Amino acid sequence: MPTINITSNSIIAPEQHFRIFAGPGAGKTHLLVNHLKYVLQHSQRLDCSKKIACITYTNIGVETIIKRLKFGSDRIEVSTIHGFIYHNIIKPYMSFIAERFNFNVHRMDGHDDHIISRSKIKAWLTSHISRANFRHPYSYEQLTRLPQYIPAIGNWLASMQYKFIEENLEFVMENGKAFYIDDNGGRVNLSKVNCLDKLLPGLMDYKKIFWEKGILHHDDVLYFGYILLSEYPFIAQVIRAKFPYFFIDEFQDTSPIQSRILRIIGEAGIITGIIGDEAQSIYSFQGADPVQFRTLQLANIQDYQILDNKRSTIEIINVLNYIRQDLVQISTRNTQGERCQLLIGDYHDAVEHVKQICAADLTILTWDNITANELKNQMTSEAPTNNLIDHLYSIDDSIRRSVILSCLRSIEFAKEKRFKDAIKEMEINFRNIANKDIRKAKAIEKLTALLSNYENIRSAPLYDFFTLVRSEIKSDFTNLSGRGAAREFYNSHTYEQVAVCLKIEDDRSPSKTIHKSKGDEFNNVLLVLKKESELDFILKRSLTKEEYRLFYVAISRAKERLFISIPELAEVKQNSINHLFDSINI
Numbered sequence: 371m372p373t374i375n376i377t378s379n380s381i382i383a384p385e386q387h388f389r390i391f392a393g394p395g396a397g398k399t400h401l402l403v404n405h406l407k408y409v410l411q412h413s414q415r416l417d418c419s420k421k422i423a424c425i426t427y428t429n430i431g432v433e434t435i436i437k438r439l440k441f442g443s444d445r446i447e448v449s450t451i452h453g454f455i456y457h458n459i460i461k462p463y464m465s466f467i468a469e470r471f472n473f474n475v476h477r478m479d480g481h482d483d484h485i486i487s488r489s490k491i492k493a494w495l496t497s498h499i500s501r502a503n504f505r506h507p508y509s510y511e512q513l514t515r516l517p518q519y520i521p522a523i524g525n526w527l528a529s530m531q532y533k534f535i536e537e538n539l540e541f542v543m544e545n546g547k548a549f550y551i552d553d554n555g556g557r558v559n560l561s562k563v564n565c566l567d568k569l570l571p572g573l574m575d576y577k578k579i580f581w582e583k584g585i586l587h588h589d590d591v592l593y594f595g596y597i598l599l600s601e602y603p604f605i606a607q608v609i610r611a612k613f614p615y616f617f618i619d620e621f622q623d624t625s626p627i628q629s630r631i632l633r634i635i636g637e638a639g640i641i642t643g644i645i646g647d648e649a650q651s652i653y654s655f656q657g658a659d660p661v662q663f664r665t666l667q668l669a670n671i672q673d674y675q676i677l678d679n680k681r682s683t684i685e686i687i688n689v690l691n692y693i694r695q696d697l698v699q700i701s702t703r704n705t706q707g708e709r710c711q712l713l714i715g716d717y718h719d720a721v722e723h724v725k726q727i728c729a730a731d732l733t734i735l736t737w738d739n740i741t742a743n744e745l746k747n748q749m750t751s752e753a754p755t756n757n758l759i760d761h762l763y764s765i766d767d768s769i770r771r772s773v774i775l776s777c778l779r780s781i782e783f784a785k786e787k788r789f790k791d792a793i794k795e796m797e798i799n800f801r802n803i804a805n806k807d808i809r810k811a812k813a814i815e816k817l818t819a820l821l822s823n824y825e826n827i828r829s830a831p832l833y834d835f836f837t838l839v840r841s842e843i844k845s846d847f848t849n850l851s852g853r854g855a856a857r858e859f860y861n862s863h864t865y866e867q868v869a870v871c872l873k874i875e876d877d878r879s880p881s882k883t884i885h886k887s888k889g890d891e892f893n894n895v896l897l898v899l900k901k902e903s904e905l906d907f908i909l910k911r912s913l914t915k916e917e918y919r920l921f922y923v924a925i926s927r928a929k930e931r932l933f934i935s936i937p938e939l940a941e942v943k944q945n946s947i948n949h950l951f952d953s954i955n956i
Contacts, residue, residue: 371670371671371672371673372673373391373673373674373675374672374673374674374675375674375675375676375677376390376674376675376676377397377676377678378392378396378397378398378400378401378404378676378678378680379397379400379401379404380401380674381404381405381408382405382408382643382674384408384409384412384413384615384641385415385641386641386670386672387636387641387642387643387668387669387670387671387672388643388644388671388672388673388674389621389643389644389645389663389666389671389672389673389674390643390644390645390646390673390674390675390676391646391647391648391673391674391675391676391697392645392646392647392675392676393647393649393650393676393677393679393690393694393697393699393926394647394650394679394681394682394690394922394923394926394927395679395680395681395682395699395891395926396676396677396678396679396680396699397676397678397680398619398645398676399431399434399435399438399619399889400438400680401645401676402424402435402617402619402645403435403438403439405617405643406422406424406435406439406442406446406617407439407441407442409422409615410422410442410445410446413614413615415614415615415641416445416614416615419612420611420612420613420614421445421446421447421612421613422445422446422447422613422614422615422616422617423446423447423449423454423609423613423615423616423617424446424447424448424449424617424618424619425449425450425451425454425616425617425618425619426448426450426618426619426620426889427450427451427619427620427623427653427888427889428450428620428888428889429450429875430889430890431450431619431620431889432448432449432450432453434889435448435619436448447613451592451618451624451628451631451632452481452588452591452592455591455592455595455631456480456481456586456591456595458609458612458613459594459595459598459599459605459609460478460481460586460591460594460595460598461478463598463602463605464478464594464598466598466601466602467594467597467598467601471577471578471581471594472578472581472582473581473582473584474581474582474583474584475584476584477583477584478584478586479584480586481586481587481588481590481591482585482586482587482588483587483588484527484528484530484587484588484589485772486524486525486527486528486763486768487768487769487772488520488524488767488768488769489768489769490576490579490580491520491523491524491527491576491768492514492520493579494572494575494576494579495510495513495514495523496510496514497575498569498572498575499571499572499575500568500569500571500572503568504568505564507564508560508561508564508565508568513565518550518552518558518764518765519550519560520768521550521763521764521765521766521768522548522549522550522558522560522764523548523560523569524763524768525547525548525549525760525763525764526543526544526545526547526548526560526566526569527576528547529543529544529547530542530543530573530589531543531589531657532589532592532593532627533626533627533657534626534627534630539593539596539597539627541570541573541574543566543570543573545559545560545562545566546559548560548565548566549764550764550765551761551764551765551855553855577590592625592627592628592631593627595631596627596630596631599631599634599635600634603638606634606635606637606638607638609635609638609640610635610638610639610640613640614640614641615640615641615642615643616632616635616636616640616641616642616643617642617643617644617645618632618642618643618644618645619645619646620645620646620650620888620889621644621645621646621662621663621666622646622647622648622650622651622658622660622662622663623646623651623652623653623656623658624658624659624662624663625656625657625658625659625662626657626659626662627657628662629659629662629666632644632666633666633667633668636666636668637668642668642671644663644666646663648660648663648664649694649696649697649913649919649922650888650919650922650923650926651663651916651919652884652885652888652916652919652920652923653885654916675697677697677698677699677700678699678700678702679699679700679701679702679703680702680703681703681891681926681929682701682703682707682926682928682929683701683703683705683706683707683708683929683930684701684703684704684705684706684707685706685707685708685709685710685932686707686710686925686926686928686929686932687699687701688950689710689908689925689932689950689951690922690925690926692908692911692947692950693907693908693911693912693913693922694911694913694922695911707930707931708930708931709951709952710931710932710933710934710950710951710952711931711932711933711934711951711952711953711954712933712934712936712939712944712947712951712952712953712954713933713934713935713936713954713956714936714937714938714939714944714953714954714955714956715935715937715938715955715956716937716956717741717898717900717935717937719956720896720898720933720935720956721734721745721896721898721935723954723956724894724896724933727894727931728893728894728931730880731893731894732880732894732895732896733880733881733882733887733892733893733894733895733896733927734880734881734882734895734896734898735882735883735884735887735895735896735897735898735924735927736881736882736883736884736897736898737883737884737898737899737900737904737917737920737921738883738900739757739870739871739872739873739883740753740754740757740870740871741753741898741900742881742882742883743869743870743871743872743881744870745881745898746879746880746881746882747866747869747870751829751864751866751867752867753867753870754863754867754870754871757871758859758863758867758868758871759775759868759871759872760871761859762775762859762868765855765856765859766856766859767847767848767856769847769848770847770848770850772798773799773839773843773844773847774832774835774836774839775872776795776796776798776799777796777799777820777835777839777843778835778865778868778869778872779795779872779874780792780793780795780796780813780817780820781817781820781821781824781869782869782872782874783795783874784817784821785824786874786878786879788878792817793810793813793814793817794813796813796814796816796817797809797810797812797813799813799816799843799844800812800813816842816843819842819843820838820839820842820843823838823842827865828864828865828866828869829864829865829866830864830865831860831861831862831863831864831865832859832860832861832863832864832865832867832868833850833857833860833861834865835865836850836860884897884920884921884923884924885920887923887924887927888923890927891927891928891929892927892928892929893928893929893930893931894928894929894930894931894932894933895924895925895927895928895931895932895933896933896934896935897921897924897925897932897933897934897935898935899921899934899935899936899937900937901936901937902936902937902938902939902940902943904917904921904936905934905936905939905943906918907919907921907922908947908950909943909946909947934951935956939953
């Protein structure tokens with residue numbers, strides 16, 4: 371069927387599969403919310419026992435849709451894909467396959483991040499199916515006793531993903547993650563042939579160490595969800611009976627395994643609608659594949675396209691249209707707005723320049739997490755040039771590191787007034803306290819103690835923070851020796867330098883990474899680029915690379931004013947885009 375042009379106010383028939391192609395600022399959320407309301411009012415399939423399922427990619431997206439619904443939210447289940455699969459597939463049906471995977475369903479309580487543990491790695495190596503084949507320099511004794519090996523294996527295990535190899539869902543590892551830092555500061559990779567290939571056959575046994583305790587990781591949700599739907603087709607029919615409608619926003623961010631799960635659900639006879647934009651696909655590191663959006667096939671699916679841009683001024687839309695040639699957007703605001711600015715020079719100076727124009731109403735977007743946190747925290751220490759937490763993972767004891775980082779994360783959450791998250795993070799250190807109320811009270815008490823000392827430790831060596839944690843929070847982990855790579859790390863880096871390397875989910879601060887801005891919009895945006903070549907997404911007018919799409923997403927968040935900071939730019943390149951930007955040397 372041919373693609374039909376619509377607007378965000380258009381009505382789509384309730385009983386039709388649909389796919390909507392829509393660029394940034396097109397009003398996708400507006401259309402989705404209106405469609406949800408329309409289906410509630412006009413559907414013949416819904417009754418008191420049935421709901422509409424609405425899936426979006428982030429928790430911020432969930433909150434936005436619920437807030438805009440205003441009425442009928444009790445008839446619509448809005449969630450992330452992981453949340454939906456857990457509550458409607460894993461939780462009720464995991465017992466069907468639990469014995470095969472040694473999964474303790476009685477202790478299952480939600481899904482968590484995969485936290486690397488020295489004790490679990492050692493237990494895994496001890497019972498490993500290939501242990502008899504471990505040879506020097508990767509013998510069992512060396513792997514478990516030499517301090518560099520378990521952190522390196524932990525880095526490798528943290529890279530584990532489930533991916534389809536042809537039609538089989540298998541573990542895929544990043545061997546480049548299996549490294550440690552030697553005494554000279556050099557990076558040493560574990561041998562693929564002599565070490566990693568021998569560890570591979572035991573990966574399922576490693577996962578079972580967690581599953582036996584009822585611990586479900588985020589990727590496990592998709593893995594088991596797909597297995598259950600594939601082996602027990604009636605589950606899709608049960609979902610159909612409960613959710614006759616299934617709508618998915620930001621579909622370009624789905625991974626192949628998510629897409630297959632959604633296809634099984636759609637083929638069960640559920641009316642399915644998907645909304646997305648391939649040019650805004652920026653999550654390949656999580657397995658997202660934009661091809662999934664265009665190639666999803668359902669019987670008689672109707673394709674629609676929205677050309678409107680309701681968000682930005684004409685000046686900003688002109689930049690977006692110059693970059694992107696497959697979809698030319700039309701301004702519905704009809705507001706010319708101010709000229710976009712290209713700020714050439716140090717990004718700190720660019721920030722001060724833009725603040726003079728926008729005051730507090732400014733959102734700074736960066737590619738890397740360290741720069742975003744540096745600008746947010748107004749550091750007094752020198753910003754690190756690489757991720758210090760990755761380095762810490764390669765040199766420090768896992769238990770000690772876990773305590774220090776959980777306390778650090780707790781403080782950083784509290785600084786952003788996310789006290790619920792701060793307390794939850796601090797509670798990790800008191801899991802031995804069975805009573806939830808006592809555990810929470812303990813966490814609040816200890817968090818308060820750390821916050822009262824924040825100004826004393828923020829610019830001091832991390833060792834001072836280590837000492838504070840050991841005296842005030844928890845002491846039942848190994849002390850730092852007087853020498854060695856870990857002690858040197860704690861002495862040579864400040865609390866601030868490590869804190870800016872943290873990745874905080876659902877960041878609501880005015881300085882954040884581009885990935886964390888997805889699905890949001892801001893009056894004034896400053897995009898910080900670190901090198902001249904990063905402006906190629908405009909100069910080359912291309913979105914073929916994910917890097918280019920990332921920067922395109924960033925500038926498309928702007929409603930009123932757009933600024934781009936770049937350290938230097940050749941005059942000939944400035945001249946090629948002077949019809950779009952005012953260039954200012956900072």
